[in-house]
Amino acid sequence: xxxxxxxxxxxxxxxxxxxxxxxxxxxxxxxxxxxxxxxxxxxxxxxxxxxxxxxxxxxxxxxxxxxxxxxxxxxxxxxxxxxxxxxxxxxxxxxxxxxxxxxxxxxxxxxxxxxxxxxxxxxxxxxxxxxxxxxxxxxxxxxxxxxxxxxxxxxxxxxxxxxxxxxxxxxxxxxxxxxxxxxxxxxxxxxxxxxxxxxxxxxxxxxxxxxxxxxxxxxxxxxxxxxxxxxxxxxxxxxxxxxxxxxxxxxxxxxxxxxxxxxxxxxxxxxxxxxxxxxxxxxxxxxxxxxxxxxxxxxxxxxxxxxxxxxxxxxxxxxxxxxxxxxxxxxxxxxxxxxxxxxxxxxxxxxxxxxxxxxxxx
Numbered sequence: 001x002x003x004x005x006x007x008x009x010x011x012x013x014x015x016x017x018x019x020x021x022x023x024x025x026x027x028x029x030x031x032x033x034x035x036x037x038x039x040x041x042x043x044x045x046x047x048x049x050x051x052x053x054x055x056x057x058x059x060x061x062x063x064x065x066x067x068x069x070x071x072x073x074x075x076x077x078x079x080x081x082x083x084x085x086x087x088x089x090x091x092x093x094x095x096x097x098x099x100x101x102x103x104x105x106x107x108x109x110x111x112x113x114x115x116x117x118x119x120x121x122x123x124x125x126x127x128x129x130x131x132x133x134x135x136x137x138x139x140x141x142x143x144x145x146x147x148x149x150x151x152x153x154x155x156x157x158x159x160x161x162x163x164x165x166x167x168x169x170x171x172x173x174x175x176x177x178x179x180x181x182x183x184x185x186x187x188x189x190x191x192x193x194x195x196x197x198x199x200x201x202x203x204x205x206x207x208x209x210x211x212x213x214x215x216x217x218x219x220x221x222x223x224x225x226x227x228x229x230x231x232x233x234x235x236x237x238x239x240x241x242x243x244x245x246x247x248x249x250x251x252x253x254x255x256x257x258x259x260x261x262x263x264x265x266x267x268x269x270x271x272x273x274x275x276x277x278x279x280x281x282x283x284x285x286x287x288x289x290x291x292x293x294x295x296x297x298x299x300x301x302x303x304x305x306x307x308x309x310x311x312x313x314x315x316x317x318x319x320x321x322x323x324x325x326x327x328x329x330x331x332x333x334x335x336x337x338x339x340x341x342x343x344x345x346x347x348x349x350x351x352x353x354x355x356x357x358x359x360x361x362x
Contacts, residue, residue, distance in 0.1 A: 003167055007328040010352040012359065013221065016321040019192040024205030025165045026192040027247045029059045029288050032207065033163030034174030034188075035155040046148035047340040051140050053108055053151060054174035054188060055159035056097040056207060056245055058288050065120045065294050067092035070286040071257030075265035079241045079280015082109055083134035087284075091254025094294065096160060097284065098135045099175035099209045099243050101144065104151035109133045111156035127296040136243040136282060138211035140178030142234070143337050143347060171333030171349075179211035181242075181331050182218035182226060182272070183234040185349040186210040189330025193318035195250070197311045202250040204315055206322035210330040211240040212268065212279050219272035220328065225358045226272065232348045234339075238276030242268055242327075244283040246319050251289035251305040256312060261285035263316045267323025285319075 006022070008014065019026025032055065039049040058068045072087045082105060083093050095116050100108045112133040117124045140146055159174060168190060170176075176188030192205035215233055218226030244264040252260065264283030265275065275281050290304045331350050339345035 004171065004333045005352065007325055007332055010332060011356045012328065014321060014325050016193045016318060019194055019203050019205065021167045022192050023168050023190040024056065024192060024207045024245070024247050025168055027203045027205045027249050027288060030205065030247050031057045031060045031163035031165050032168045033159045033161065034169065035158040036173050036177050037150050037155060038177065046150070047145040047343070049148065049150045050144040050178040050337055051101045051104065051150055052174045052177040053104065053155050053159040054099040054176065054209065055163050057163045058097070058247065058286055059291065065094055065123060066291045067094055067294060068286045068288065069252065069254055069257060069290060070284060071254050071259070071261045073258060073261040073264065073283050075281035076275040076279045077282070078278055079137060079282055080105055081134065081136045081243070081282045081284065083132045086132055093134050094131050095133055097245055098133060098156070100135065100137055100151055101140045101146055101175065101178065102137045103146050103149050105135050105137050107151050107153065108135050108156050111153040112160070114153070115157060115160050123294065123296070129296060134284070136209070138179060138209050138241040138243060138280065140211065142180060142339050142341055144178035145340050170329050172335050172337065176209045176330060179209060180234060180240060180347055181210040181327065182213040183215040184331055185334035185337055185347050187330045187334045189326040189333070191322040191325035191329060193322050195314050195318055197314055198307070202248060204246065204248045204318040204322060206319065206326045207245045208323065208326045208330060209243040210327045212242040212281065213240065213271070213273045214238045217272035217274055220355065220359050223359050225355060228358050229354065232346065234345070234347055239278040241280035244268070244323055246283065246285040247288065248315065249288050250315065251307050252287045253306050256309065257285040257287060259312065260315055260319055263319045264323055267320045268327065270320065270324035271327050
């Protein structure tokens with residue numbers, strides 16, 4: 001895979017020590033896959049497609065299905081993350097985390113259920129097993145004919161079946177293909193941090209689908225760069241969303257992961273977002289630690305490791321740093337795209353050279 005320049009590569013400075021790939025896949029076992037849908041207009045069928053699906057598999061593809069401890073939070077709730085009620089009530093979910101566009105949620109959920117049934121045939125056949133897929137969304141109707149409902153079952157399966165570890169693509173890929181951030185082309189971004197605590201080494205990784213903010217709000221390293229980068233404005237007001245997924249291999253429990261997810265709001269605030277009325281700013285945090293059998297086959301008494309709450313500040317800091325960087329990675333990797341609504345409007349990717357000049361000249 002050809003790796004595009006990232007925020008650090010162009011000279012932006014960030015706090016904290018990233019993992020080897022500076023990606024959510026630095027968390028051991030986590031894999032990511034994409035399906036990217038790009039198609040020119042077809043008369044009488046659609047106005048142009050620019051969308052996709054992202055799959056995050058917390059423990060990769062294994063021969064067993066295990067609950068993943070999780071917490072969820074929203075800064076502004078104008079959006080959807082299916083499975084959130086179960087996560088709030090039980091503190092775990094089963095299966096992958098999927099991200100797509102607003103009108104692709106149903107198909108993505110449907111196809112993910114099928115993938116899980118096929119993947120774990122025995123338990124679905126022998127037990128009263130069910131699954132409620134975790135599917136987040138953001139709106140891509142500026143760059144994509146969202147009403148054409150382009151996401152089909154084979155796209156979802158492609159994202160799931162191609163999930164891999166190591167370095168992963170950013171920008172116009174997967175669910176982030178048609179996204180806009182701070183009125184520049186946005187998309188998919190990732191980052192990670194290493195954490196050493198209580199004599200053990202852990203990793204925290206983040207993936208964002210960045211589709212939020214206005215140019216007036218945009219800040220980098222505390223510099224209000226949006227006030228100087230006024231070309232090719234897109235919106236009259238904020239009308240996007242952001243999904244943030246935070247993963248760690250540290251042994252954290254749901255009450256701790258709820259608090260960790262909440263720090264996503266500070267992370268997106270570092271780049272200036274105020275959480276506009278139209279925005280769905282929704283954050284999921286999960287831990288791959290404490291794997292155990294699914295609830296239908298789990299023992300009556302389970303032994304779990306839990307990190308002491310006094311150490312959580314290090315994870316909060318890592319999450320804020322990683323979210324801030326992941327958003328900028330998404331924007332810097334993105335590429336120009338012509339809108340379908342309004343037709344012909346060019347949504348430009350950010351100019352990285354000018355961005356660094358403005359930040360360094362502040």
